[in-house]
Amino acid sequence: MSKFQKKRGKASPEVSTASLPDIIFMLLFFFMVVTVMRNSELKVKVVTPGATELSKLEEKSLVNYLYIGKPMEKYHETYGTTPRLQLGDKFATVADIPIFLEKHKVKVPENKRTRITSSLRVDGEVTMGIVQDVKTQLRKSGQLRVNYSSKKEREDK
Amino acid sequence: MGKKSAKDRLKNEVNAGSMADIAFLLLIFFLVTTTIAEDKGILVKLPPWSEEEVDPTKLKTRNVFSVLVNADNQLLVRDELTSINDLRERAKEFILNPEKREDLSEKPTKAIISLKNDRGTEYKTYLKVYNELLGAYNELWDAEARRYPVGGDTKYTEYSDEIPLATRKEIKGKIPMVLSEAEPTSYGE
Numbered sequence: 001m002s003k004f005q006k007k008r009g010k011a012s013p014e015v016s017t018a019s020l021p022d023i024i025f026m027l028l029f030f031f032m033v034v035t036v037m038r039n040s041e042l043k044v045k046v047v048t049p050g051a052t053e054l055s056k057l058e059e060k061s062l063v064n065y066l067y068i069g070k071p072m073e074k075y076h077e078t079y080g081t082t083p084r085l086q087l088g089d090k091f092a093t094v095a096d097i098p099i100f101l102e103k104h105k106v107k108v109p110e111n112k113r114t115r116i117t118s119s120l121r122v123d124g125e126v127t128m129g130i131v132q133d134v135k136t137q138l139r140k141s142g143q144l145r146v147n148y149s150s151k152k153e154r155e156d157k
Numbered sequence: 158m159g160k161k162s163a164k165d166r167l168k169n170e171v172n173a174g175s176m177a178d179i180a181f182l183l184l185i186f187f188l189v190t191t192t193i194a195e196d197k198g199i200l201v202k203l204p205p206w207s208e209e210e211v212d213p214t215k216l217k218t219r220n221v222f223s224v225l226v227n228a229d230n231q232l233l234v235r236d237e238l239t240s241i242n243d244l245r246e247r248a249k250e251f252i253l254n255p256e257k258r259e260d261l262s263e264k265p266t267k268a269i270i271s272l273k274n275d276r277g278t279e280y281k282t283y284l285k286v287y288n289e290l291l292g293a294y295n296e297l298w299d300a301e302a303r304r305y306p307v308g309g310d311t312k313y314t315e316y317s318d319e320i321p322l323a324t325r326k327e328i329k330g331k332i333p334m335v336l337s338e339a340e341p342t343s344y345g346e
Contacts, residue, residue, distance in 0.1 A: 021176035028184045048198075049281040051288040053295055057196040119198065122280050127228075129276035131283075132341050139206040148284055149198040 040089040044069035049124035050153030057147060062116050064104040066097070068130055069123035083126045085134060094130075097137045117145040199287060204337075220262050222251045222270045226286055228277030228344045241285060248293035252332065265297075265332045272336060275344040294334045301328045 046069040057063055067086040071079040075091075085092050087100045101118075108116060118138060122131055138146060224244070225233040232239045234247060252268045254261040262268035270290055274283055305324050320328075 017174055017177065021180050024177050024180035024184060028180055028187065031184065031187045049284050051199055051284060053199060053288055053291040054197040055200045057198070060196070063196070117200070119196065124279065124281035124284075126280045127276060128274050128278045128280060128283055128341060129343075131280055132276060135203060136206075139203050142205070144203045144205065145200070146203055147196075147198040147200050148287070149196070150284060150288075152197060 040065070040086075042067065042072070042086070043075060043089070043091060044071055044084055044086045044123070046121050046123045047125075048121060048150045051148075051150040052153055054150065054152060055147075057117060057119065059112075059115070062108060062112060063119050063147075064101065064116070065119050065121060066100075066134060067121045068126055068134065070125075083123070083130050085130065094133045094137045097134065098141045101138075101141055101143050115145070116143065117147050118143050119147045119149050121149045199284070199291060201287075216269060217263075219260055220267045220269055222248060222262070222268065224270065224272050224286060224290070226272075226274040226278045226282060228275040230279055230282040232286065241282075241289065244286065244289040245293045245296070248290055249297060252293065252297060266330075268335065270334075270336045271339060273339040274341050276341050277344055278341070290336065291334075294332065297332050298328055301331060 044067050046067055068083055069086075070081055070083050071091070079091060085094065087096055092100070105113060105116065120131070120134070135146070138144070223233075223235055227233070232241055232244065234244065239247065248270065251261050252265050254264075272286070272290070302320060302324075305320070305328075
């Protein structure tokens with residue numbers, strides 16, 4: 001009996017927390033790898049419509065984004081409510097597209113340039129007029145790989 | 158005195174307890190600033206720009222599946238008002254023409270889908286129509302892929318990486334997707 005009592009008196013009841021940072025760091029690295037920084041602040045409202053026949057975009061660095069939608073509420077006074085095009089983090093017109101594409105292109109290694117895709121993030125409520133203008137400009141600039149960004153929708157709907 | 162120095166030696170370790178807090182701070186920072194990007198969509202290849210317009214009258218009318226979407230988001234398929242829910246089935250019937258009807262395409266390789274919209278058409282509707290037409294082809298490719306010995310229930314779209322490239326090319330050669338988009342009319346803007 002006395003043997004047990006002696007042992008209990010000596011052992012410290014604290015749990016070692018030394019490995020806690022390692023666990024947290026592991027989580028941290030996971031999130032760092034998995035997530036991508038959003039490089040541009042959205043100035044237009046974009047709710048992409050749903051579709052069923054989707055394909056994934058492969059490499060993030062090969063994609064440039066074009067946003068089309070109504071300006072957010074805080075820009076209503078300066079930019080009105082008609083749908084606008086946003087390139088990078090500012091409002092733009094269709095005429096700015098070639099320069100935007102060129103700026104993205106120089107960052108991409110030469111052997112991958114044929115795989116550059118333009119992702120069109122267009123609000124569902126927008127009429128086709130402006131989308132058509134953008135598409136025509138893309139065709140004129142030789143940027144033919146286009147992805148209509150959309151959400152996954154269930155088949156039975 | 159001797160007793161005290163022993164205590165000091167025990168306390169000489171660097172306290173690593175706050176490490177977790179620092180790491181947590183970083184973790185929370187990354188959680189807040191980043192978004193898991195959902196990048197999915199309908200991939201299309203636009204035709205190269207050319208000044209001259211394609212003359213559709215050169216094609217036989219039986220081989221052209223014309224789809225018009227107007228500014229009121231209504232659908233006119235081969236001069237008939239159609240619901241968007243029937244579009245996929247009609248497109249499939251047109252492409253394959255299983256009953257060898259006179260007014261549908263001669264063979265899948267000759268079938269052409271012509272899509273035209275107004276400038277006032279909603280993007281939502283346009284994308285839905287595009288989705289249905291692509292869906293029709295995807296279903297046909299699926300059916301075609303099942304004839305090859307790749308596995309009993311191979312889905313062309315979902316497991317396209319498992320199908321050898323040569324087979325994929327053969328399937329697409331049998332049922333090529335030809336979708337021509339005309340310049341939209343300027344109604345409704």
